[in-house]
Amino acid sequence: MTDRILDFLRTRRPDGPCLVVDLDVVRQNYLGFAHAMPDTRIFYAVKANPAPEILSLLAELGSNFDCASVVEIDQALTAGATPDRISFGNTIKKERDIARAFALGVDLFAVDCVEEVEKVARVAPGARVFCRILCDGEGAEWPLSRKFGCEPSMAIDVLTHARDLNLTPYGISFHVGSQQRDTEAWDRALSVAAGLFHSLAERGVELKMVNLGGGFAAKYLKDIPSAEAYGRAIMGAVRRHFGNRIPETIIEPGRGMVGGAGVIKAEVVLISKKSDAVDETRWVYLDIGKFGGLAETMDEAIRYPIRTRHDGAQATPCVIAGPTCDSADVLYEQTPYPLPISLEIGDEILIEGTGAYTTTYSSMGFNGFPPLQSYVI
């Protein structure tokens, strides 16, 4: 929460749920990463929040951009990034999209299988590719799956195949899991990556780069490590595993860059109980839910701090739900959320830490509710 956001809400009084992002916090976060990891290039994960104001600020500050699609590449270019500062970081790309990106000047592509290498080789001759490997994501709060990356042993085939097709096998990437609060989580993956550098060198493939991925936490309810703490632990692990042959490193913060910069203003639409029983849990219904921007409450994975004008008053655990006619649009129920007893229908509430993964997850208009409004200040 910042004074600028509070001022904006007080002055502008926007109707309906909305996200307000404070660019000062984004700037501060960028400089924090840059200071903590001075030898590492920062590739902002555009998918976290592609608001043009955010991309322009980061482009100006010198950031690079991790893009998931040609649309995101266009957005980064429009914001002022040059193509050499863009990585097409999605391992799942249509061949015609690889061709478009290459035509725009992008020459750094993520892959995790020989099939994707072949696409890149056909339409982006000579381009640099890095291979994503699977990582268990232990300790992360947003679920990882096996969707991205291959077993490390397969990465050897993938990158030698790239070399055989005249691509530039450039490096290894991994992701330790989003909202990763354990700074040591990078250690094991870096040990595997160092092993792959070695095995590939024996096959004449000299890799240059380790993409350390994202996973940097935003502040929700629990404490999170500082950028310095991440930097110290990660660069310590790099030195431990790579000795005096330190590779280029890049990081891809998304949530850690913008999550804490945004606050969603919402309204309490209804507070009710399901029966007359005295100990019955209150249900608090907001004008924003899973389909209006809070998709990351899926499985109650991300637990946002919620501020009300009654903070400090006595609270009891509530079920919190969204406004749509969809039974699945419930935010917190398995672990009910404490809210003040004095909370009333019509009260405005503030949901903190919502700068990342909200606006773009928002549905087109489910139940007729418009997509989440966003103001970047």
Added chain:
Amino acid sequence: MTDRILDFLRTRRPDGPCLVVDLDVVRQNYLGFAHAMPDTRIFYAVKANPAPEILSLLAELGSNFDCASVVEIDQALTAGATPDRISFGNTIKKERDIARAFALGVDLFAVDCVEEVEKVARVAPGARVFCRILCDGEGAEWPLSRKFGCEPSMAIDVLTHARDLNLTPYGISFHVGSQQRDTEAWDRALSVAAGLFHSLAERGVELKMVNLGGGFAAKYLKDIPSAEAYGRAIMGAVRRHFGNRIPETIIEPGRGMVGGAGVIKAEVVLISKKSDAVDETRWVYLDIGKFGGLAETMDEAIRYPIRTRHDGAQATPCVIAGPTCDSADVLYEQTPYPLPISLEIGDEILIEGTGAYTTTYSSMGFNGFPPLQSYVI
């Protein structure tokens, strides 16, 4: 799948993933319900698919509309419905939205607690309200929760309170769960509803209507009951529990009206494995996923039929995932989906039964991917 949809796709060859809805099927489904339950008014659940062409057709056929928001009410009015054919069926409404709806002529509102009754009484004097009661949803395929409705005993307080505030206590509603393939599922709820009619009559509150909700299934992989079978079972239960005092009845089909009328055309972006092991499962990545319209694959609840040009060929179980850089964007993994071994990258596939709950669930642009295109023919 219909010839009209196949013709459209063959002729127009739209780029990117898209939904095509055949209005002939919607018409057929409407007439099916109308024929099977001639004494029941049909309120189409607009949230299932609010495409203007669908709403206009249904308005013309005489359908009523179950709306979740003022935007949906506007859409129904624009399509030609008069306000007396509209129900504001969301139990969670802002007071100012109730006022807007009432100003537009709508006078039928869902409630499930005294707090909501008080809002309606303040801004929609004299309006008709029906109280939604909880129902266990056993046998339904899309998860129900306790989000909507109150314990039946509380409905007595809710509706007598409505009477005391000079509203018109009009009826009882319930929902047996979406994609409910058990036609007997309505029986228990109707028995409870009949009991409430009786208890309220003793308190001088004469209810008129039972809202039987939705739950009517669309055809996915498993067989579903016909409209006739639903009608027979439900009206049988109504007669069983209400004897010779049959109330007005209404139904709110959404999925059952439009689900089977739509087909999504998508493309295979990548097929790969995670390791070199011979028995390793194939991963098939499409250009549409959980955030591009297939949200109902959440927890693998809805299993869509998928057609490929290789149908009939030998198939093996695959994990199916979407195109975004989000680990949660996996459609079927716990129960892998059999797809032909000969399926290739670049192949077009058809996902059937996708006329409901797809376009509007689609995200604004997650990962830069545009919202799901829709064609109504």
